[in-house]
Amino acid sequence: MQHPVRNFNPHLSVDCVVFGFDGEQLKVLLIERPGSVQKSDRNKRYKLPGDLIFKMENLESAAQRVLHQLTGLENIFLRQFSVFGKPDRIPEGDDLNWLEHSTGVDINRVVTTAYYSLIRIDKSKTAKELLHNASWHNVNALPALAFDHNSIIEKGLECLRMAIRFEPICFELLPGRFTVRQIQILYEVILGQQLDNRNFRKKLLKACYIEKLDEKQSGVAHKPANYYKFNKKKYIESRKDLLYYNF
Amino acid sequence: MQHPVRNFNPHLSVDCVVFGFDGEQLKVLLIERPGSVQKSDRNKRYKLPGDLIFKMENLESAAQRVLHQLTGLENIFLRQFSVFGKPDRIPEGDDLNWLEHSTGVDINRVVTTAYYSLIRIDKSKTAKELLHNASWHNVNALPALAFDHNSIIEKGLECLRMAIRFEPICFELLPGRFTVRQIQILYEVILGQQLDNRNFRKKLLKACYIEKLDEKQSGVAHKPANYYKFNKKKYIESRKDLLYYNF
Incomplete structure (x- = not known):
């Protein structure tokens, strides 16, 4: 039945x-x-x-x-x-x-x-x-x-x-090399809010897996910004000893 | 067809x-x-x-x-x-x-x-x-x-x-009042690793939504520990202005 x-x-x-x-x-x-x-x-x-x-x-x-x-x-x-x-x-x-x-x-x-x-x-x-x-x-x-x-x-x-609060998956959305400004805009549009430029830059560049390249923008009207890249290998390495808890 | x-x-x-x-x-x-x-x-x-x-x-x-x-x-x-x-x-x-x-x-x-x-x-x-x-x-x-x-x-x-890295849902598993030791054990069994006592305590008590109660353990062999509770209202309040991004 x-x-x-x-x-x-x-x-x-x-x-x-x-x-x-x-x-x-x-x-x-x-x-x-x-x-x-x-x-x-x-x-x-x-x-x-x-x-x-x-x-x-x-x-x-x-x-x-x-x-x-x-x-x-x-x-x-x-x-x-x-x-x-x-x-x-x-x-x-x-x-x-x-x-x-x-x-x-x-x-x-x-x-x-x-x-x-x-x-x-x-x-x-x-x-x-x-x-x-x-x-x-x-x-x-x-x-x-x-x-x-x-x-x-x-x-x-x-x-x-x-x-994106705990994984750098955003880099999937960016070209291989990017400026700080580009990634900040990406975070802003995902989060739906403006972020403080100075804090964002400081926080980003502290991450050991964000590497400064020896290349700058060209053909831009403003002062050319430096390019950076995301080093996935370093990211994975850096997570190994991280204690995963927060309050 | x-x-x-x-x-x-x-x-x-x-x-x-x-x-x-x-x-x-x-x-x-x-x-x-x-x-x-x-x-x-x-x-x-x-x-x-x-x-x-x-x-x-x-x-x-x-x-x-x-x-x-x-x-x-x-x-x-x-x-x-x-x-x-x-x-x-x-x-x-x-x-x-x-x-x-x-x-x-x-x-x-x-x-x-x-x-x-x-x-x-x-x-x-x-x-x-x-x-x-x-x-x-x-x-x-x-x-x-x-x-x-x-x-x-x-x-x-x-x-x-x-x-548990970004939400205090662990408190669902604890009694209404708990000692620092109790919550540390809970974090340790969930994460599957031992945590440093001093750092854990410091990090926990910094959270504005962990409230010290005016009560201590009784009938224990060791020095009685203080009880704390989780204040959900304060937690929600504290998240309002938080910037949600990390690297």
Whole structure:
């Protein structure tokens, strides 16, 4: 005998919040849903990159597959941050119609595992090979998105903010060499607040894994700033003896 | 037309890693699986508390339901930390047989969302109302558990270690009043390493939300230590103007 209430299998998907930085703004990669969305629903024409998982596929492999198809990049920095599974997260009507039409599957409930990913927008491959229906949007000025994708981005950003407090993952978003000003702008747009220049600089340059390069900006109107780079090996070394607790 | 490879719905479950602290060791709450496990599988007779989710149930509600049934407690501290979805995580044989027998459901693949939870072992209600087949086990000396539950606990502990670096959630595991020694032991068992007494004390007492009480231990052989308490309101207040970044 089966318990009817248990014998219930939702669909499972992955969704990716791909953050990028263009030197000024924090961006997120969105997909324009083709066709089938009603006129009344125009402002929900964008969604996160994502897909239902395949039968024998790991969740993380599914997320890598989605991002590879989208950007042509392999081994993208990817971090699982939350599961979204409210029974009513796919509203009946346009969202459900579109999903059933585009997947060819009768949908009842979809539980999605969300990942965030950090990509350098200036990587030529990324820009060139982006699918035609994908585009970067300022994270602070997003339209109303399909499903619960605005909430997913919000939560992803919250987790990114938390993560940069104890891991230098931001460097994934910067070119190999950068100025202090560039990284400060990046921190400011992620944290959503202005930081004191002098303190930021002091704190940053104290880190043993930030290396000063023998190169300066050229062709700039202001006094050329020095370039720095992130030394990952030194970072890992420096963590070995660190005592991990705080109050 | 349906895409056959997509038309696949796994089962969805929640599993809870319930951490407790008895003053000396970090413990985790395990369930003994009744019947149906073969003799050959004796050392896998324990599992984490968990269940398949119901049709219209939120994931977090399912986790709260499991813990409420187990402990009689409401509104338990609960944090989602990861999804475990490898296609082969439920091995054929005893594990699968037991699962199908105990749920009454034909199982192919189960994706589970894992939560960790912090409970004071000394809460009388917890101890009294624990189901007969539940028991506390030292997190450092666990037997081989069912399914991938050892990996889930390991990952949960890793996330707890990360979390105590920037949030005072440890106090969920301590009685309302505690000595410096008690909280140091708790940090040591979670981090798995000894901490320097003097530094720990200094760092702890600097936090404005640790309040010295006008009470000392009584009936102890050594010099009675002072009691302290955690002031949550002050903690929240103190975070308001904090700049959240680090290198």
